[in-house]
Amino acid sequence: MTGIQGPDGDQPAQFGEVVSWTVTKDSASDSARKFVEYFMTEGYVDWLSIAPEGRLPVRAGTADNPTEYADKWKTMPAGVDKKEPLGNFYSEDVLSVLEQGPDELKRWGITQGQGDLVGAALGELPIAKAVSDVTSGGVDPETAAKQAADSLKSIKDSLQ
Numbered sequence: 202m203t204g205i206q207g208p209d210g211d212q213p214a215q216f217g218e219v220v221s222w223t224v225t226k227d228s229a230s231d232s233a234r235k236f237v238e239y240f241m242t243e244g245y246v247d248w249l250s251i252a253p254e255g256r257l258p259v260r261a262g263t264a265d266n267p268t269e270y271a272d273k274w275k276t277m278p279a280g281v282d283k284k285e286p287l288g289n290f291y292s293e294d295v296l297s298v299l300e301q302g303p304d305e306l307k308r309w310g311i312t313q314g315q316g317d318l319v320g321a322a323l324g325e326l327p328i329a330k331a332v333s334d335v336t337s338g339g340v341d342p343e344t345a346a347k348q349a350a351d352s353l354k355s356i357k358d359s360l361q
Contacts, residue, residue: 219259219303223320246273253277253287259303271300318357327352 206213222237224230240248241260249256253274262269275296278284287296310319322328330352331345340348 245270249274250277252279254279254290257299257302261300274300315357317360318353321356321360322353325352325356327356 222240224233224237242263245258245260249258249270256274258270258274261267261271275288276286279287279290291299310316310322327349331349334340334348335342335345
């Protein structure tokens with residue numbers, strides 16, 4: 202999603218999620234590394250093409266062709282009933298803004314050195330649960346925020 206700004210914001214905020222690959226120390230490291238390398242190179246375009254309207258190329262290209270993935274993404278067929286290249290739905294200006302999105306994205310926890318907490322929280326999704334609880338009318342925002350914070354503190358304590 203491009204940057205959006207609420208009534209109390211002083212600048213637009215970017216929303217997004219980056220799919221990450223991790224090779225753990227107790228995995229079959231060689232096989233796992235080859236798998237990740239494949240999806241970050243030869244398989245990257247195929248992976249993006251699964252749902253180009255919902256995925257942005259975080260990797261714009263390769264050293265030899267710095268815009269290879271972004272260029273291909275713009276031409277990928279998207280849609281439900283009728284599939285057409287993204288460029289038929291969005292202007293070049295919109296596609297350009299979308300492409301720049303990952304450069305502006307500040308992923309919660311990663312920039313604060315809490316990547317291990319982010320990974321562990323993905324199993325329980327306390328923030329998503331809090332948002333769901335508020336939007337369904339189950340709790341007020343303050344209660345949901347406290348529950349999410351308590352859950353994250355518990356998850357963080359379990360990592361130590």
